[in-house]
Amino acid sequence: PAGLTAGDFTHKFGHSLHESKPKTISQNKRKRTMGQRSSKGKANTPKATSRTQDDHHKRKRRQKLQKSISKHHSRHVRANKAPPMRRIIDTATEDRLQDYKFIHVLGQPGHFGECWKAERKVEGKWEECAVKKIAKSRFMKGASRQKKYLEVFRHEIKVMKKMDHPNVIHFYEAFEDSKFLYLSMELCSGGELFKHIENGKLSEKRAAQILFQLLKGLKHMHDMNIAHCDLKPENFVFLNKSRQSPIKIIDFGMARPVPPHVYLTTFAGTPYYTAPEICKGRYNTACDMWSMGVIMFLLLHGFPPFHSSARKEAASSTKEILLKVMKGFDPTIRPGYGAWFPEDIKTSEEARDLMGKLMTKNVKDRYTVDEMIAHPWFVKAQGLDHPIDPRVQTSLVEFRRANAFHTLVLHSLTLHVTEDDEVLKGTFEKMDENHDGHVSFEELRKALSSMDNKELKRIFEEADENHDGVLSLHELQLAYVQRKVLQKEERLWEAFTHIDTGQTMALTLKEVKDALMGNEETKNLMTEEEIEAAFREADCDKDGVVDYDEFLFVMGSDKAPPRAGTLPYHILQESKKELMKLKAPVENEDEKTEKEEAKSSNTS
Known part of the structure; x- marks a missing residue:
């Protein structure tokens, strides 16, 4: 049998592989009956030639059977042989285990292992931590299973390393030995x-x-x-x-x-x-x-x-x-x-x-x-006092006036994003203390009293689209709709298809004009010349239409930038590089001199 040595075989069955096989019951019975007379008075001893032939055939059949069994067994072993143990972490980390002391198990064991309360050595001092101890033997059975779980645990480690927030578990490190994967993190003792x-x-x-x-x-x-x-x-x-x-x-x-x-x-x-x-x-x-x-x-x-x-x-x-x-x-x-x-x-x-x-x-x-x-x-x-709806306040704070096409799209959407109209109207009425149908800067300052004057001026100037010194309900809607639409690509896609009445995946100038000027409430907000200028600006490749990626580019959402490989995506990446250059601090002459001196000293 596979895995047994000659010594194991002797211990288990009482004889060596090199000794002759013990006689079977049929062989002993045949030995006893040899030489005895039959009922006819003749000896029962078979002829020597026929006996030799029988033994020869039996030996051949036995060899053939053993060869077949051996071949099947080797094929079975190859098919079910576990793949060699692979590292989950690329670098060797076995020595990290000596810096940990495991105290006791926390809670109930999970599907792959246990979570332990432990201590780890940090700069010579022992600090409390939790260690997730995962048994490799539970997922290292079979090549496909091993590949699946290697990817799962590598993903988990990669994600945890990225996290850095007070309300996300703090991850320390990951290490492994031949039997276990260890994930070390902060200890949370307050319970689930x-x-x-x-x-x-x-x-x-x-x-x-x-x-x-x-x-x-x-x-x-x-x-x-x-x-x-x-x-x-x-x-x-x-x-x-x-x-x-x-x-x-x-x-x-x-x-x-x-x-x-x-x-x-x-x-x-x-x-x-x-x-x-x-x-x-x-x-x-x-x-x-x-x-x-x-x-x-x-x-x-x-x-x-x-x-x-x-x-x-x-x-x-x-x-x-x-x-x-x-x-x-x-x-x-x-x-x-x-x-x-x-x-x-x-x-x-x-x-x-x-x-x-x-x-x-x-x-x-x-x-x-x-x-x-x-x-x-x-x-x-929580019983806190808030003068205006936080959603409207956040929309005003985050509102940024963008390009003309962006504003054009928002104008066309104000009539279709209506689920929060009551919220907007109620907030506007609270802010409009003298009920004249407009919100002045003073009224805005009272509503957002927690903000400093400089930020309030920026908000007011951004939201006051027609520069008449007051905010209308429509201008408040623009700020609200902008924040709502830019939050999700699904909403941007709906805005695009709302204008794309021909369902061609590209906006024509006529479709854009119809979206804005086809309604009594919005047709006077922009002239035809302004719409044409905004359309030309949005048409990055100058092919006479604004496709979906160009639309995403001019809308400027961080949640849904243009797709990689497109011209708008390339333009966006280049503009980000230019912006980074502008934001980079300008070095003065003394700093340049110090760097040059340090560089020359390092070279020497």
């Missing part, structure tokens, strides 16, 4: 968020405090175009046990980079918190915002909106939950418990509005992390 809601729902004030911190950490990830893909209460931990403890996002095993214009396709996440587009196999960072909506619902109601109706086997339960997720969330108040607001658990109107904005199936309409942070629920839930 899930433990804090096991006994029931939280107050809106407490939930707002927790969620606001988590959103800050999530914004850090999304600003780097990284989707977590597995947000849930078990993956949020408190740094310590105090009530003021910061909370941190952990577990980046499913996190993936999602550059602009790219969508992920592999299923990820936990069914209760999985976004509908993940089930369809086409998703980006917006999937995290759906999860945040589910988590907010869970914190305020004490149960998840999507759950299995009865005790079922894991596969059946998962299928039922995902089917409910695909149907979506109904943001209405109804009796019972499910994917709606239960009438016997009271929540504020602002809270329901925010949850509805997050758990919408249409990715275009779903709130981004910046929009969620700016929602007034966070202000009201």
